[in-house]
Amino acid sequence: MADYRKRREGLLRFLDERGLDGVLLISYENRRWFAGFTGSLGYLLVTRGGAFMVVDMRYTTQARQQAEGVEIIEYRADRLGAVAKMILGCGVKRLALEACMTLDEYFVLKDRLGGVELSCEQEYFTELRMVKDAEEIQAIRSAIECAETAFGQTVRMMRIGMTEKDIADEFSYRACKAGADKLAFDTIVGSGPRGALAHAFPTGRVIENGDMVVCDLGVFMDGYCSDMTRTVLFGDVSPEHMRIFRLVQESQDAAFAAVRPGVRAIDVENAHRVPFLRENLDNYALRGLGHGIGVEIHECPRVQIGNERTVLSPGMVFTLEPGLYFPGDCGVRTEDDVLVTENGAENLSHTPHEIHVG
Ligand SMILES: [Mn+2]
Structure with missing residues (x-):
C-alpha cells in the first residue's frame, strides 16, 4: 500500500x-x-x-x-x-x-x-506526483496492457465501410471486458480528413479505402490511466499520405531516443521536431509533444514548448505523441507511453506503430 x-x-x-x-x-x-x-x-x-x-x-x-x-x-x-x-x-x-x-x-x-x-x-x-513508485508503475503497465488487449481485438474487426463510432464503441466494450474500470477519456476516432481534428469525436462517417484513421484511446484501471494513439491505414493509402505517416514515425523514434535522466523535457520536445523542420512541415504539428500520465490523464511533466524547467528523472512516465495535421486533408499521430529508467527509457506501449486494414 x-x-x-x-x-x-x-x-x-x-x-x-x-x-x-x-x-x-x-x-x-x-x-x-x-x-x-x-x-x-x-x-x-x-x-x-x-x-x-x-x-x-x-x-x-x-x-x-x-x-x-x-x-x-x-x-x-x-x-x-x-x-x-x-x-x-x-x-x-x-x-x-x-x-x-x-x-x-x-x-x-x-x-x-x-x-x-x-x-x-x-x-x-x-x-x-511526477515521479512514480514501483506500485504506481505496475498499475500504469496494467492499464496500458488492458487498453492494448482491447485495441488489438478492435483492430481485428476493423473493415473498410465501418464508421468511426463503430470503432470507438467496439473499443469501449472490449476495454471494459478486459478489466478497465472505465475509459480514461472519450475515445478519439478521426478518419480521412477528420484526422486533422486533433481531438476528433467519433461520428457516423464511413471509413473509405485509402483513409488514415487516428485512434486515440486509454483506460482507467485501479486508479491509473493509459494513453495510446495509432493511425490505422485502411486499404490503399496514397504515397503522399504514407510519406507523412512515415515522417511521424521518424519523429517518434527521434523523441524516444532523446529520453533519459538528466535531459530536460524541452530537449525531447525539440528532438521530435527535427524531422518536421527538415521537411518544412513543422507548422502542421501541435505545440506540445506529450504529457505525464498517472492518476490523471494529463499531468506533469509537460513535454511542451514553454516548459524549460522540468528535468527528467527515473520513474517519470509520460506520452510521446508527435503528429501532423493537414486541415481538410488528413492527420497522423502516434502515441506511446514511456518510462524514464536509471540509464535511458523504456517504451511501455507494445502495439506496432504501423497497422494496415483491408
Ligand atoms: Mn495523450
Missing part, C-alpha cells in the same frame, strides 16, 4: 515554501493520491497540525477505512459551512485552494472564511 503520510509530507514542504498554513484538496485525483480516499466528494485539509477531511454520510465509514491518519468530519446539511469550520478550527490564516474549485464554491467559502488569505495552486500538487 502507498505511504500516504509520506506523500502528505510533500505538501508540508509546499506550505513552508509558500508561507501557508494549509492546503485544501478537493479533486478526486488528489484526494486519492494524498489520502487513499476514493469517494466522489470530500474536502481534504492538510496542515502542519494534521490532516482532516469533511465528507457526507455516504462516505463516513469508507473514509475512516481508507484515509489512514486523516481525521474524518461528517457533515449533515451545510457542506461548505462544515469545511469553513474545519479550516478556521485549525487556525489557518493563509490557505491554498485547488484550481479546479468552482467559482460558486469559491465565493461561498471566501465569504465564510472571513479574513483568511486565499491563493490558488495546481501545478505543484501534480509535480509531487
Whole structure:
C-alpha cells in the first residue's frame, strides 16, 4: 500500500515554501493520491497540525477505512459551512485552494472564511506526483496492457465501410471486458480528413479505402490511466499520405531516443521536431509533444514548448505523441507511453506503430 503520510509530507514542504498554513484538496485525483480516499466528494485539509477531511454520510465509514491518519468530519446539511469550520478550527490564516474549485464554491467559502488569505495552486500538487513508485508503475503497465488487449481485438474487426463510432464503441466494450474500470477519456476516432481534428469525436462517417484513421484511446484501471494513439491505414493509402505517416514515425523514434535522466523535457520536445523542420512541415504539428500520465490523464511533466524547467528523472512516465495535421486533408499521430529508467527509457506501449486494414 502507498505511504500516504509520506506523500502528505510533500505538501508540508509546499506550505513552508509558500508561507501557508494549509492546503485544501478537493479533486478526486488528489484526494486519492494524498489520502487513499476514493469517494466522489470530500474536502481534504492538510496542515502542519494534521490532516482532516469533511465528507457526507455516504462516505463516513469508507473514509475512516481508507484515509489512514486523516481525521474524518461528517457533515449533515451545510457542506461548505462544515469545511469553513474545519479550516478556521485549525487556525489557518493563509490557505491554498485547488484550481479546479468552482467559482460558486469559491465565493461561498471566501465569504465564510472571513479574513483568511486565499491563493490558488495546481501545478505543484501534480509535480509531487511526477515521479512514480514501483506500485504506481505496475498499475500504469496494467492499464496500458488492458487498453492494448482491447485495441488489438478492435483492430481485428476493423473493415473498410465501418464508421468511426463503430470503432470507438467496439473499443469501449472490449476495454471494459478486459478489466478497465472505465475509459480514461472519450475515445478519439478521426478518419480521412477528420484526422486533422486533433481531438476528433467519433461520428457516423464511413471509413473509405485509402483513409488514415487516428485512434486515440486509454483506460482507467485501479486508479491509473493509459494513453495510446495509432493511425490505422485502411486499404490503399496514397504515397503522399504514407510519406507523412512515415515522417511521424521518424519523429517518434527521434523523441524516444532523446529520453533519459538528466535531459530536460524541452530537449525531447525539440528532438521530435527535427524531422518536421527538415521537411518544412513543422507548422502542421501541435505545440506540445506529450504529457505525464498517472492518476490523471494529463499531468506533469509537460513535454511542451514553454516548459524549460522540468528535468527528467527515473520513474517519470509520460506520452510521446508527435503528429501532423493537414486541415481538410488528413492527420497522423502516434502515441506511446514511456518510462524514464536509471540509464535511458523504456517504451511501455507494445502495439506496432504501423497497422494496415483491408
Ligand atoms: Mn495523450
